[in-house]
Amino acid sequence: MGSLPETQIDYTIHPRVNSDDPVPPRPRPAQPPYLLKDDADAIRVATELAAELAKDAALRDREGLLPLRELDLYSQSGIWSIIVPKEYGGPGLSYATLAKVIDIVASGDPAVTQIAQNHLAILGLIDIDATDAEKREVFGWALQGLRFGNAFSEFGGKNVVDFKTRVTFEGDEAVANGEKFYTTGALLSHIVPIVSVGDDGVYLVFADRETPGITITNNWSSFGQRTTASGSVRLENVRVPKARAVKLQDVSQVPTVQGPISQIIQAAIDAGIARNAIDETIRFVTTQSRPWIDSGKETAGEDPYTIAAIGDLKIRLHAAEALLDIAGRAIDRGLAEPTLANVSDATLKTAEAKVLSTQVAIDATNKLFELGGTRSTLAQHALDRHWRNARTHTLHDPVRWKFYHVGNYYLNGIHPPRHPWS
CATH class of the missing domain: 1.10.540.10 (Acyl-CoA dehydrogenase/oxidase, N-terminal domain)
Structure with missing residues (x-):
């Protein structure tokens, strides 16, 4: 390019x-x-x-x-x-x-x-x-160059895997019916992959964006990650060639790195949010902020507490990024040799990266305002988007369960669960 x-x-x-x-x-x-x-x-x-x-x-x-x-x-x-x-x-x-x-x-x-x-x-x-x-x-x-959207999650169900969307097969066609939410990318996609439940398992049904029966509603109203267009998709007798329905393995029975692959992308986005927030903090402190009266310093950048806070954030960001690299290499091993040991290793290392990237994203976007001072909240600077993005995106997969699964493996030898959120 x-x-x-x-x-x-x-x-x-x-x-x-x-x-x-x-x-x-x-x-x-x-x-x-x-x-x-x-x-x-x-x-x-x-x-x-x-x-x-x-x-x-x-x-x-x-x-x-x-x-x-x-x-x-x-x-x-x-x-x-x-x-x-x-x-x-x-x-x-x-x-x-x-x-x-x-x-x-x-x-x-x-x-x-x-x-x-x-x-x-x-x-x-x-x-x-x-x-x-x-x-x-x-x-x-x-x-x-075709973009795939997403028709995966559903708003109803008692949990994230309680899918109501169904696929049936009529001759050489697969027919999908249901309703999806959090459909990031679907609105602006070329192809919409649909997670659907059939009589013999779960399928990923690939439908062209303009296929009759697909209605995509631009109703994403979150306060963060606002421009992802993660609205909803309604599927009414959506027909595609049967060959476009890919049957998925039951990951509870077969070890695969499907979960870590999804998770490492999420964790990397959070690391990017943190990286940008820290850079914005440094820029704002060195160009806009005033030193606190008790510091006795001429500039805000000389404040010892501010210096220490920036050092702490940088160290934690680098730790998160190092774990992302370690997790990525573990996923590569698990993809090449999908043994239970390799898959669990990839899952755990990715979970550890997700914990650190989540924490540093939220802390860095909080510290931006603490270290920048009151003027950093002015609308003209638009810095609040960093916190809103961090708070919204880190909700995808609760890190409180990452601590549990990592601890349960090292303490009790219990392998982590296998699903797209682990």
Whole structure:
């Protein structure tokens, strides 16, 4: 990928989140996305992209603007196919590199970054569960630049795995019916993968975004991660070729790294939020804040308590990022050799990374205001978005259970559970 285009965009005509205005299906890309060469190339692309996403991140958050141009840049960057295996034409880069790349991109805009979360997790799931023919089709779509949305979670049910969406088979067609929420990416996707329960197990049904019977409502109203368009999807007799229904393994019976793959992306986004918040704190303290009267210092940056707080945050961020790298390499081992020991190791190491990235994201976004002082709360600075993004995104998977599963393994030898939230 060369330099990102310096195009101007008229945000006054942009669709907004939580709006009744219809958002038509996005056009398919005119050309395939960039194909990443290696780890260094992926880091370079992510760094360039993060700088571009950061430019209007505060504006998009304040106005609730859907990131149309930014999402096109993101999905054409090559990052959305970063884990497509080499034997299927992709870069086949490691999960450690994926975590680093997502961390970097999220430091530019974590909301835009999150839109790729389910796309990437689905690629990992296909790599584990699909047949060769299914892999060739799904990986081929990704290499063409098609974006996968998400029709996974449901708002009703007694817990996150109590799925009511059903799939039935009529001749050569799969027919899906149900309703989904938290459908990050679906609104702006090209293909909507639908988690559905059949008579013989759980399926991932791939439907084109414009398939009759799919209704996507732009009703995401959270105070954080506002521009992810994580609204709802209604499915009414959605028909697709039967070959597009991929049967999923029962992870409670078969050890796979499906859970850690999903989790490491979430943890990396939180690390990116923390990284950006710390950088914003340093910038604000050194350019805007006044020293406290009792410090006897000339500048806020000389305050010993502020210095110590920045040091603490940087150390904890680096620890979280180091654990992300360790977890990524454990996932690579578990993918290559999916033994119970390797899968549990990947799950535990990813859980540890998730704990640290969650904690430092929340603490860094809190400290931004404590160290920046009262003027850091002024609307003109738009710094509150960092805390709102951290508080919202870290709710995906409760870290209180991460402590329990890690402790239960080391104390009692109990392997952690296997599901997408572990």
